[in-house]
Amino acid sequence: MSDLDTFRAETRAWLEANCPPEMREPVRDDEDVYWGGRKATFKNDAQKAWFEACRDKGYTVPAWPKEYGGAGLSPAEAKVLREEMARIGARPPLSSFGIWMLGPALLHFGTEEQKKKYLNEIARGEIRWCQGYSEPGSGSDLVSLQTFGEDKGDHWVVNGQKIWTSYADKADWIFCLVRTDKNDKYRGITFMLFDMETPGVSTKPILLISGNSPFCETFFDDVKVPKDQYVGEINRGWDVAKYLLGHEREMISGADSSERGAGIGAMLKRQTGELDPVLRAELAMFDVDALAFSAMGEKFLDEVKIGKAHPAQPNMMKYAGTELNKRRHELIMAAGGSAALEWESEETDGGKPARSWLRTKANSIEGGTSEVMLNVISKRILELPGA
Amino acid sequence: MPLYHTDDQTMLSDTVGQFMAEEGAIAKQLRHWRDRDCKDGFGHGLWKQFAEMGFTGILVGEDDGGLGMGHVEAGIVLEEIGRNLTPSPFLTSAVLAGTALQHGSNDVRGRWLPGLVSGESVFAVAIDEGAKHRPERIKTRAEKSGNGFRLSGRKDFVVYGGSADMIVVAARTSGADDDTDGITLFAVPKDVSGMSHDAVRLVDSSMATHTTFDNVELDGDAVIGEVDGGREILNKVLMAGRVGAAAEGVGVARGAMDMTVDYLKQRKQFGKLIGEFQALQHRAAHLYSEVEIARAVTIKAQQLLDAGSEKADLMASVAKAKVGKAAGLAVKEGVQMHGGIGMTDEYDIGLYMKRDRALAEFMGDVYYHAGRVAEMSGY
Numbered sequence: 001m002s003d004l005d006t007f008r009a010e011t012r013a014w015l016e017a018n019c020p021p022e023m024r025e026p027v028r029d030d031e032d033v034y035w036g037g038r039k040a041t042f043k044n045d046a047q048k049a050w051f052e053a054c055r056d057k058g059y060t061v062p063a064w065p066k067e068y069g070g071a072g073l074s075p076a077e078a079k080v081l082r083e084e085m086a087r088i089g090a091r092p093p094l095s096s097f098g099i100w101m102l103g104p105a106l107l108h109f110g111t112e113e114q115k116k117k118y119l120n121e122i123a124r125g126e127i128r129w130c131q132g133y134s135e136p137g138s139g140s141d142l143v144s145l146q147t148f149g150e151d152k153g154d155h156w157v158v159n160g161q162k163i164w165t166s167y168a169d170k171a172d173w174i175f176c177l178v179r180t181d182k183n184d185k186y187r188g189i190t191f192m193l194f195d196m197e198t199p200g201v202s203t204k205p206i207l208l209i210s211g212n213s214p215f216c217e218t219f220f221d222d223v224k225v226p227k228d229q230y231v232g233e234i235n236r237g238w239d240v241a242k243y244l245l246g247h248e249r250e251m252i253s254g255a256d257s258s259e260r261g262a263g264i265g266a267m268l269k270r271q272t273g274e275l276d277p278v279l280r281a282e283l284a285m286f287d288v289d290a291l292a293f294s295a296m297g298e299k300f301l302d303e304v305k306i307g308k309a310h311p312a313q314p315n316m317m318k319y320a321g322t323e324l325n326k327r328r329h330e331l332i333m334a335a336g337g338s339a340a341l342e343w344e345s346e347e348t349d350g351g352k353p354a355r356s357w358l359r360t361k362a363n364s365i366e367g368g369t370s371e372v373m374l375n376v377i378s379k380r381i382l383e384l385p386g387a
Numbered sequence: 388m389p390l391y392h393t394d395d396q397t398m399l400s401d402t403v404g405q406f407m408a409e410e411g412a413i414a415k416q417l418r419h420w421r422d423r424d425c426k427d428g429f430g431h432g433l434w435k436q437f438a439e440m441g442f443t444g445i446l447v448g449e450d451d452g453g454l455g456m457g458h459v460e461a462g463i464v465l466e467e468i469g470r471n472l473t474p475s476p477f478l479t480s481a482v483l484a485g486t487a488l489q490h491g492s493n494d495v496r497g498r499w500l501p502g503l504v505s506g507e508s509v510f511a512v513a514i515d516e517g518a519k520h521r522p523e524r525i526k527t528r529a530e531k532s533g534n535g536f537r538l539s540g541r542k543d544f545v546v547y548g549g550s551a552d553m554i555v556v557a558a559r560t561s562g563a564d565d566d567t568d569g570i571t572l573f574a575v576p577k578d579v580s581g582m583s584h585d586a587v588r589l590v591d592s593s594m595a596t597h598t599t600f601d602n603v604e605l606d607g608d609a610v611i612g613e614v615d616g617g618r619e620i621l622n623k624v625l626m627a628g629r630v631g632a633a634a635e636g637v638g639v640a641r642g643a644m645d646m647t648v649d650y651l652k653q654r655k656q657f658g659k660l661i662g663e664f665q666a667l668q669h670r671a672a673h674l675y676s677e678v679e680i681a682r683a684v685t686i687k688a689q690q691l692l693d694a695g696s697e698k699a700d701l702m703a704s705v706a707k708a709k710v711g712k713a714a715g716l717a718v719k720e721g722v723q724m725h726g727g728i729g730m731t732d733e734y735d736i737g738l739y740m741k742r743d744r745a746l747a748e749f750m751g752d753v754y755y756h757a758g759r760v761a762e763m764s765g766y
């Protein structure tokens with residue numbers, strides 16, 4: 001048996017022993033997701049047990065080094081773990097912007113001290129982070145951001161407003177893009193880290209068309225941020241942000257998610273009994289695209305691992321993956337008929353199909369819009385002029 | 388297995404790419420033979436060169452004198468054929484007939500494979516009956532007669548049938564037209580009496596035949612595999628053909644896309660390169676993403692086929708359908724973005740459109756394969 005086969009056998013046994021049956025059910029809503037943080041509570045004992053088992057084994061962030069709270073798995077081992085978890089439908093034990101975004105930034109740009117402190121806190125689910133990039137006047141054109149940090153020697157005083165800050169009201173800390181030099185657009189932004197309980201920070205939830213309020217307006221009113229709380233170099237925060245956008249786009253594309261790559265025709269047939277023939281045809285065409293995209297996801301991840309993927313390829317993945325997901329939910333609504341319209345009923349688990357459908361409309365906006373992705377593909381991959 | 392080419396496969400791809408760009412180029416092959424109204428629709432000289440390069444025997448086992456490689460490697464050759472629109476009996480001979488012959492007895496293999504490997508012979512396959520690919524239904528019949536069989540029926544879309552030294556024919560030896568069982572594959576030599584070809588030139592200048600079998604007498608040793616046991620082999624032939632046609636389609640798509648993106652960087656209107664217009668940039672970028680996805684699933688299907696996986700059948704259909712969509716988009720956008728000159732015979736982009744149309748039908752179109760995906764998925 002190869003080392004990897006041994007690892008697979010061990011992993012399978014460990015999952016069998018540690019992943020409770022309830023944690024192998026599909027995630028139905030946000031309550032099923034454990035986000036960690038100071039204010040976190042567990043939905044049930046199974047969620048707690050699963051999280052703690054993973055935390056102790058380093059499996060909340062399996063590929064991070066052990067000294068930062070991970071399990072130090074090689075890419076090949078991490079893939080085995082992913083496959084084995086997918087096989088039994090295991091839920092992620094911990095979800096967070098810390099794992100997806102800040103962590104990779106710190107691993108790349110952070111000081112040893114920062115890595116020890118922040119990465120461990122993330123891996124252990126102690127601190128929940130939010131992302132403060134977008135502003136009312138700076139969305140796609142993020143680099144025009146205005147939130148300003150005035151240099152006061154040993155600290156900055158930050159003033160301004162962020163918007164669309166996901167879970168700002170639930171987060172403990174924020175990683176935030178702040179202008180520190182008004183004379184240099186690209187080289188005048190610093191990637192700051194600060195506690196959301198710092199005086200002067202306030203949040204106001206925004207109600208979405210899905211009826212949920214997953215994100216906020218975030219206001220900074222003379223917020224004091226110590227001068228050692230930034231990542232990378234002062235005024236070079238744009239480099240960090242750009243690096244991270246790659247990760248974010250990969251994540252939103254669902255390249256790594258078996259659910260997004262799967263066909264839906266069979267499931268909808270089971271749910272609804274009969275499919276209108278033209279709808280069936282649409283579903284078949286959709287399933288072709290979905291299954292093909294799952295191969296693309298696999299290829300992309302394999303190529304990323306050996307550094308063979310085009311650096312702008314995550315933009316393509318994000319574009320194709322999110323557009324596909326929107327189509328998926330259009331078809332789920334069509335198959336569901338009037339039953340899928342119910343907004344509050346028990347049968348629909350509180351309007352699940354309709355709310356999810358509406359939520360997916362944000363997929364092609366958050367993390368860079370589809371149009372912006374197409375711009376990047378044109379410019380960086382196809383090398384079209386003036387794009 | 389990682390979903391990209393190994394170092395060896397990358398090297399093969401470089402070699403094939405260079406060879407095809409030189410020897411298989413549009414001016415040297417497609418236009419050359421078309422403008423001479425060649426009745427074969429391809430050049431035998433190039434087929435010999437294919438043999439010298441080892442391509443013709445790429446799927447043939449080493450014991451039979453071939454390279455014993457897999458569908459990933461055959462796909463590499465096909466992608467370059469597609470990119471250069473190289474007219475070649477490679478898909479029908481080396482991939483489709485080649486796959487069928489792998490299942491033949493020593494005698495059958497010994498009779499036909501050496502000619503394939505050496506590039507002396509060209510093969511065709513006769514499966515379709517009617518204008519659409521519906522291999523579930525086979526009416527052509529072979530009745531027992533003495534030690535052999537008597538074959539009667541009509542086959543359509545027999546690509547390169549008129550030039551073939553041997554045609555693999557799927558016929559019914561028992562049961563009703565729609566039965567799964569009762570199929571037998573025959574290796575029918577070109578000189579049998581009672582076989583007649585109505586040769587037709589297709590939109591892409593390739594040649595195909597409507598082939599009629601009128602009480603064609605065949606020896607027992609024309610049978611490939613078992614009598615009545617041909618469905619299983621046929622399914623393998625179809626999978627190989629679908630994945631192969633998908634690979635060629637990926638090449639067509641990439642060739643058309645590259646040509647178009649180049650054009651966007653050259654043509655000026657309104658005082659700008661037309662590639663500066665966002666309306667065109669977004670469409671080109673969308674096309675890029677579709678073509679990348681089509682290529683990924685094609686390689687996936689090739690790998691599954693080589694691994695003998697149960698999922699190969701599903702993925703072969705996904706690949707053929709996805710490539711059908713993506714390559715169709717590539718050629719349509721290609722002609723449109725070339726403007727008026729896209730409509731001229733002088734420019735190559737229109738040739739891509741024509742080849743795509745023929746490939747889209749070959750081995751089943753988007754709709755056929757999307758339907759199969761639905762059925763195999765259980766709805």
Ligand SMILES: Cc1cc2nc3c(=O)[nH]c(=O)nc-3n(C[C@H](O)[C@H](O)[C@H](O)COP(=O)(O)OP(=O)(O)OC[C@H]3O[C@@H](n4cnc5c(N)ncnc54)[C@H](O)[C@@H]3O)c2cc1C
Pocket residue numbers: 130131132133134135136138139140141163164165166215362363365366367368369370371372375
């Ligand atoms: C669910 C969700 C969660 C989010 N979470 C966060 C978060 O946690 N933190 C955070 O900082 N931000 C977050 N965002 C904000 C998100 O990053 C922005 O919404 C996004 O960058 C788009 O900016 P905008 O909304 O200002 O739209 P705009 O930039 O104003 O875009 C409006 C329209 O114009 C198009 N457009 C803009 N520029 C171009 C161009 N150059 N070419 C062609 N078309 C163009 C866009 O594609 C879009 O269709 C989130 C957004 C959503 C929907």
Ligand SMILES: Cc1cc2nc3c(=O)[nH]c(=O)nc-3n(C[C@H](O)[C@H](O)[C@H](O)COP(=O)(O)OP(=O)(O)OC[C@H]3O[C@@H](n4cnc5c(N)ncnc54)[C@H](O)[C@@H]3O)c2cc1C
Pocket residue numbers: 654655656657661664666667723724725726727728730
């Ligand atoms: C069959 C046929 C018959 C014709 N008959 C005649 C005739 O009788 N008399 C005559 O004078 N002409 C005739 N024409 C020419 C026809 O009017 C032109 O082909 C047409 O105006 C397009 O110009 P073009 O071919 O130079 O393409 P281009 O203008 O070079 O366009 C190339 C591509 O770029 C796109 N493009 C160009 N500008 C922009 C922009 N600003 N924004 C976004 N996209 C852009 C186009 O849409 C096209 O996809 C004919 C053409 C054809 C094909």
